[in-house]
Amino acid sequence: MSELVVAEGLVKRYAVRGGTVAAVDGAGLRIEQGTALALVGESGCGKSTTGRLLLGLERPDEGTVEVGGESVHALGKRGLRALRRRMQPVFQDPYDSLNGRMTVGQIIAEPLRVHRVEGDAKAKVRELLKTVTLSPDLAGRYPHELSGGQRQRVAIARAIALEPEFLVCDEPVSALDVSVQAQVVNLLRRLQDERGLTYLFISHDLALVRHLAHRVAVMYLGRIVEEGDTAELFADPRHPYTQLLLAAAPRPRVRENRAPLQRLGEAGGALAERTGCAFAPRCPLATDRCRTEDPKLRPLPGGRSAACHYAETAEAVPA
Numbered sequence: 001m002s003e004l005v006v007a008e009g010l011v012k013r014y015a016v017r018g019g020t021v022a023a024v025d026g027a028g029l030r031i032e033q034g035t036a037l038a039l040v041g042e043s044g045c046g047k048s049t050t051g052r053l054l055l056g057l058e059r060p061d062e063g064t065v066e067v068g069g070e071s072v073h074a075l076g077k078r079g080l081r082a083l084r085r086r087m088q089p090v091f092q093d094p095y096d097s098l099n100g101r102m103t104v105g106q107i108i109a110e111p112l113r114v115h116r117v118e119g120d121a122k123a124k125v126r127e128l129l130k131t132v133t134l135s136p137d138l139a140g141r142y143p144h145e146l147s148g149g150q151r152q153r154v155a156i157a158r159a160i161a162l163e164p165e166f167l168v169c170d171e172p173v174s175a176l177d178v179s180v181q182a183q184v185v186n187l188l189r190r191l192q193d194e195r196g197l198t199y200l201f202i203s204h205d206l207a208l209v210r211h212l213a214h215r216v217a218v219m220y221l222g223r224i225v226e227e228g229d230t231a232e233l234f235a236d237p238r239h240p241y242t243q244l245l246l247a248a249a250p251r252p253r254v255r256e257n258r259a260p261l262q263r264l265g266e267a268g269g270a271l272a273e274r275t276g277c278a279f280a281p282r283c284p285l286a287t288d289r290c291r292t293e294d295p296k297l298r299p300l301p302g303g304r305s306a307a308c309h310y311a312e313t314a315e316a317v318p319a
């Protein structure tokens with residue numbers, strides 16, 4: 001298998017009142033073609049910003065992104081436009097992301113029109129609606145006439161209209177009723193199987209991640225602190241932050257229990273000029289070494305990486 005997406009050393013800073021925050025602070029990701037990588041971590045750790053950097057919707061202050069061998073941020077307007085066909089976002093809230101004044105048919109056909117795809121757009125729209133298991137009769141309806149699950153299916157139909165290879169799904173089901181979340185996740189999974197799609201799947205919901213992702217990258221304060229095969233990472237988390245994140249996840253959903261971890265992010269957000277490990281102030285296992293020496297993400301046996309001095313030996317942090 002080859003890597004479709006390779007991002008290295010990404011840094012993205014934003015000016016905020018009283019200074020600058022590094023929303024992404026040296027993150028790297030690699031996604032094999034045809035696989036789903038989940039990006040997890042508490043609110044505000046930089047997941048959405050990373051997704052936007054990969055899609056070329058924002059420019060990093062440092063670092064590079066390659067998709068299919070093309071350097072996303074080195075391309076001119078034309079090159080980026082061509083590459084954009086190959087990668088598409090699916091956002092959290094289909095209310096926000098669908099233009100309420102357009103019909104479902106117009107919404108799905110819009111990328112075809114913008115990219116001047118030849119052929120019968122109406123027939124293509126009907127086929128796309130069927131692909132996402134919606135009735136072709138919905139083409140004449142408006143988004144407000146649809147349920148949340150139907151709207152997200154329309155957003156997915158639009159996202160796949162240009163037959164992209166790479167989808168960035170940013171919390172694609174968290175705005176939906178629990179009862180329809182699984183249906184939309186199963187749709188994303190089926191599309192991946194049928195079309196060999198590659199996903200970055202940004203989610204708080206560890207139960208869904210477990211179901212959908214081949215690999216998981218754990219983000220803390222703008223950096224990847226652990227990455228590995230989904231089943232192995234869940235079974236044997238090596239970074240103390242991953243251990244806490246998994247331990248804080250009630251079955252089956254983590255969202256209901258986000259508050260303590262969220263506070264970590266807020267507290268850590270101020271630590272721009274840190275020395276040592278960013279997680280050390282909260283880590284039950286931190287030593288003097290952790291407070292002075294910043295651990296790099298490094299390979300461990302079994303195709304895993306973790307950014308912890310004690311990743312080989314750390315026992316599970318008590319929940």
Ligand SMILES: Nc1ncnc2c1ncn2[C@@H]1O[C@H](COP(=O)(O)OP(=O)(O)OP(=O)(O)O)[C@@H](O)[C@H]1O
Pocket residue numbers: 014015016021022023024041042043044045046047048049050269
């Ligand atoms: N345009 C912006 N201007 C200023 N600060 C920003 C901007 N975009 C993001 N940030 C800040 O960067 C940090 C990372 O935000 P980001 O949305 O990437 O995190 P996230 O992990 O996706 O969070 P969530 O799960 O809540 O969406 C946050 O502190 C956020 O407030």
